[in-house]
Amino acid sequence: LNSINNRLGPCFNASHLIAQLSRHVCREKRQDVMITPTLLRHNASSIARQTLFRSPSRLTLTNRASIRPQCFSNKTPSTFPSLISRRWETTTTPAKQGRKSPNLYPELINIYLAPTAQTVLAGVLRLTTLVVFSLGTFIYVPAIYLDANAPTWLCPLAVLGSSVPFLAAIASGPMITSVRARLPAAARRSKPDLQRWAANPTSPSVGGLSNSSTLRIQFIRFAPWLITRDIRLAGLRRLPPSRLRLANLEHQIPAGEKDRLAYWGSTLGRWLDRYFHRYWVNVAGTRGGRDRSSVPGVWGKVWEGIPFVGEEEAGRGIRRSGGGVVPVGDVRKSGRVSAPPAGVVRPPGSAGGGGAGGGGNEGRRKAGGEKRG
Numbered sequence: 358l359n360s361i362n363n364r365l366g367p368c369f370n371a372s373h374l375i376a377q378l379s380r381h382v383c384r385e386k387r388q389d390v391m392i393t394p395t396l397l398r399h400n401a402s403s404i405a406r407q408t409l410f411r412s413p414s415r416l417t418l419t420n421r422a423s424i425r426p427q428c429f430s431n432k433t434p435s436t437f438p439s440l441i442s443r444r445w446e447t448t449t450t451p452a453k454q455g456r457k458s459p460n461l462y463p464e465l466i467n468i469y470l471a472p473t474a475q476t477v478l479a480g481v482l483r484l485t486t487l488v489v490f491s492l493g494t495f496i497y498v499p500a501i502y503l504d505a506n507a508p509t510w511l512c513p514l515a516v517l518g519s520s521v522p523f524l525a526a527i528a529s530g531p532m533i534t535s536v537r538a539r540l541p542a543a544a545r546r547s548k549p550d551l552q553r554w555a556a557n558p559t560s561p562s563v564g565g566l567s568n569s570s571t572l573r574i575q576f577i578r579f580a581p582w583l584i585t586r587d588i589r590l591a592g593l594r595r596l597p598p599s600r601l602r603l604a605n606l607e608h609q610i611p612a613g614e615k616d617r618l619a620y621w622g623s624t625l626g627r628w629l630d631r632y633f634h635r636y637w638v639n640v641a642g643t644r645g646g647r648d649r650s651s652v653p654g655v656w657g658k659v660w661e662g663i664p665f666v667g668e669e670e671a672g673r674g675i676r677r678s679g680g681g682v683v684p685v686g687d688v689r690k691s692g693r694v695s696a697p698p699a700g701v702v703r704p705p706g707s708a709g710g711g712g713a714g715g716g717g718n719e720g721r722r723k724a725g726g727e728k729r730g
Contacts, residue, residue, distance in 0.1 A: 460545040465573060468558075469536035469656040470649045471639055476577065479532045483579050486522040493519025530604030530635035531578040536656060538572055541565075555652040559662055566590060566659060576636055590659075594666035596635070604635040607666055 498515050501507045541564030544554035559565045568591035575583045594607045610630070640660055650656060 460542070461547055462540060462545045462551055464539055464545070465537040466540050466551075467535055467651040468538050468659065469533070469638070470651075471532065471534045472649065475639065476532070476534045480577050480581055483526050483577070484581060486526045487579050490519050490523035526579070527632060528602055530602075530606070530637045531576040531584075533574050533576045533606070533636050533638045534583060535575045536572055537574075538566060538655070538659075539570065551652065555655050558652075558655045558658055574636070590663075593663050594668075595660075595663050596666055602635075604631075604637050605640070606636045606638050606663075608634040608636070609666075610634065 493515055497519070498512060501512045501515055538558075540551070541554070543564055544550045554563050554565065557563060557565060559567070561567070568589070570590045571587050572590055572593075573585060573587050575585050577583055588608050592609045592611070594609055596602075596605050596607055598605070638660075640657075648654065648656070
């Protein structure tokens with residue numbers, strides 16, 4: 358009784374409640390019912406809940422073991438049957454089993470996963486550059502400046518040495534650690550369906566990825582945690598290799614969003630666009646059987662379908678060097694346009710050199726003014 362009084366509050370009298378319960382429960386059948394502490398403990402929450410809304414003379418008990426005396430079975434059920442049944446419902450009931458999802462795989466599946474050691478190393482290096490820049494700029498450089506015995510050339514050298522690693526980290530795109538794609542409903546039911554989708558993830562017949570598909574990427578910049586962002590596949594462009602940057606993927610902003618940015622079009626806007634919308638993906642780490650994703654091989658096919666930046670878009674397609682047009686919804690082939698190297702003369706009738714007389718090179722060769730550079 359003391360335990361019930363402490364649980365339900367100082368204004369609740371358990372002895373009075375038990376006496377009223379005994380008279381109410383067996384009023385009609387006149388049989389003795391033993392109200393044990395176990396029965397009260399099993400129904401403590403129900404008693405407290407009913408006490409707030411009903412008078413004690415109308416309280417009813419519900420035994421968790423479902424073995425009740427006859428006088429319990431003939432009484433009016435509680436006003437909270439849904440709450441009580443939900444509380445004692447187990448996971449093995451038919452209701453739970455009937456709500457089991459028919460899909461074997463989740464909606465978002467991992468198609469790219471960077472190595473764990475590489476992710477940790479990139480995060481530590483970026484955080485180290487930030488610490489070195491802060492200590493060198495705000496502690497070491499003022500100490501050198503205030504030291505009368507220090508040479509004057511040491512101060513700019515310290516500023517340069519502490520800021521170069523940080524500027525290099527800013528110029529480099531954040532490393533993408535994982536890429537998730539949305540599976541169609543037909544590919545989530547069984548393993549053969551998933552393998553059929555993974556064999557050709559860009560085919561419309563199996564509900565493959567298109568330019569309207571959304572990818573969920575996770576990347577790490579300077580903060581020691583991962584940042585999640587949803588981007589459309591149509592806005593991704595590959596960057597050609599360069600020695601001045603450590604980025605190979607760019608997310609292009611739609612034209613409507615560019616107009617809302619106040620800094621767009623300025624030098625600061627170009628730097629901010631490169632900082633926030635360029636990434637680095639370890640494409641070489643997924644080749645040679647080292648793909649750690651849930652469906653190996655899918656990211657390589659998606660990567661080959663991403664066009665390079667600066668390609669000419671004509672109408673609803675991307676113009677290729679062979680004269681064909683890749684539809685907007687087709688990301689199976691890249692539309693990269695490759696120019697011939699300097700000093701190389703294409704034969705008449707070759708691709709890119711059509712027209713009368715074999716094109717521009719042929720005309721220059723006839724005029725005798727061709728130069729090899």
